[in-house]
Amino acid sequence: MATLAVLGLGNMGSALAHCLLKAGYSVCVWNRTPEKTKSFAKVGAVICASSEDAVAASEFVIVCIKSHKEAIDLVRGLSVSLEGKTICDMSTGDTSDADSLVSFLSEKNADYMLGMINAYPSGIGSSDTTILTVGSAGTWDRYGEVIRSLGGKSAQIGEKPAALAALFAGLFTVRQGFMFGMIYGALVCQKAGVPMQVYADQLPATIKLVNDYYDLFARTVPTEDYDDAEASLKVYALAQEDALKTCVSLNAPADFIRIMHDRTKAAWEDGYGDKQLTSLVKHMTEAC
Numbered sequence: 001m002a003t004l005a006v007l008g009l010g011n012m013g014s015a016l017a018h019c020l021l022k023a024g025y026s027v028c029v030w031n032r033t034p035e036k037t038k039s040f041a042k043v044g045a046v047i048c049a050s051s052e053d054a055v056a057a058s059e060f061v062i063v064c065i066k067s068h069k070e071a072i073d074l075v076r077g078l079s080v081s082l083e084g085k086t087i088c089d090m091s092t093g094d095t096s097d098a099d100s101l102v103s104f105l106s107e108k109n110a111d112y113m114l115g116m117i118n119a120y121p122s123g124i125g126s127s128d129t130t131i132l133t134v135g136s137a138g139t140w141d142r143y144g145e146v147i148r149s150l151g152g153k154s155a156q157i158g159e160k161p162a163a164l165a166a167l168f169a170g171l172f173t174v175r176q177g178f179m180f181g182m183i184y185g186a187l188v189c190q191k192a193g194v195p196m197q198v199y200a201d202q203l204p205a206t207i208k209l210v211n212d213y214y215d216l217f218a219r220t221v222p223t224e225d226y227d228d229a230e231a232s233l234k235v236y237a238l239a240q241e242d243a244l245k246t247c248v249s250l251n252a253p254a255d256f257i258r259i260m261h262d263r264t265k266a267a268w269e270d271g272y273g274d275k276q277l278t279s280l281v282k283h284m285t286e287a288c
């Protein structure tokens, strides 16, 4: 079994280290503030006084600190050889920082992995948890099993660092879009005097319809088959127009629904009216 290191023992790093120890790996741990390493001695971790000691003793090094930026500084500051090692940054960050880390590691003849953890620390080790990674060739073959022990549904999605950041942006947009939809919906209902409890009670039925949206998306976007719409794009454009008019007439914020309506109406004007609403992916790609 590979010797592993976990650099960073905050909430997430601690969960990762505990899980790897439970899975039987030999784990070197380091944290900038040494107090956080104390409890790890009792559970069989190798406590390292410096990040260099941890890296020197390990072939696969997981970094889980504040963000990619701090991770780059940490890795750049290491005075030990990184040759032949795989550095796996599980900290979050943007594409440019990920690119800098990857190019620095390739200069040092080290392999890289970047991981996006789709879970809270309490979900680490669960068979349902997903950690998506990108990494240099061969890294998943060597260390995929380690990542799978942290999240049973984990997978490597390619080599490009930008792919992971884009996937994060794409999935986060879905969650935030839903949250902002509830927030804007609350504002228009408030303006009409709908009690927030009544509004909140109606949301579960709407969430069920969101599953239908997902089914439609998964059926049509990958295949680009946007014909035979049960509810066509123009039907959605008209319903959005009604919702927009209601927001405006009640003096509620209308910018969120307006952007949806503008996009849908533009596609209708370009001949997409009878297609599925999801054909907006195609229309907006062409417009980019």
Ligand SMILES: NC(=O)c1ccc[n+]([C@@H]2O[C@H](COP(=O)([O-])OP(=O)(O)OC[C@H]3O[C@@H](n4cnc5c(N)ncnc54)[C@H](OP(=O)(O)O)[C@@H]3O)[C@@H](O)[C@H]2O)c1
Binding pocket: 008, 009, 010, 011, 012, 013, 014, 031, 032, 033, 036, 064, 065, 066, 067, 068, 070, 074, 090, 091, 092, 117, 118, 119, 120, 121
């Ligand atoms: N918590 C979650 O639910 C969750 C979920 C997915 C992804 N993540 C990602 O996991 C990463 C860690 O999150 P967390 O929840 O563990 O955060 P946290 O509990 O706040 O811990 C932050 C960790 O980063 C270390 N750190 C901060 N700046 C540093 C620096 N300049 N050099 C070295 N170490 C530094 C801290 O060290 P000290 O102890 O010395 O301050 C601590 O170990 C973040 O990128 C976060 O976005 C977290």
